[in-house]
Amino acid sequence: MLLVFLIYLPLTILIPSSSGLATLSVPIMAQPLGQFAGVSGALVVTAFQSACGLVNIITPTAAVVMGALALGHVPYDRWVKYVWKLILYFLLLTMAFLIVGALLG
Numbered sequence: 001m002l003l004v005f006l007i008y009l010p011l012t013i014l015i016p017s018s019s020g021l022a023t024l025s026v027p028i029m030a031q032p033l034g035q036f037a038g039v040s041g042a043l044v045v046t047a048f049q050s051a052c053g054l055v056n057i058i059t060p061t062a063a064v065v066m067g068a069l070a071l072g073h074v075p076y077d078r079w080v081k082y083v084w085k086l087i088l089y090f091l092l093l094t095m096a097f098l099i100v101g102a103l104l105g
Helices: 002-014 018-037 041-058 063-071 076-104
Strands: none
Touching: 002 018, 002 041, 002 076, 018 041, 041 063, 041 076, 063 076
């Protein structure tokens, strides 16, 4: 399950649209790979959505992030320095929840 989450992290940077990424990858990840790994499709979707949410908070390819930073006159490097600890905390928390979800079935 963590492998699916770690695959979605760079994919979200390349394809910042969550609906576009879902259309591209969920049919491949949820059914064949999820069933092969023995996890439910719901857990694969949870990994997908968690990765999208986490990356879209910080990625410079997300229009909302860059637009909000421009409106607030906040440079991107200052934003990254401010939120990196929070992003790391969310990353570890999400991975823990995904492990628990995979263990519970």
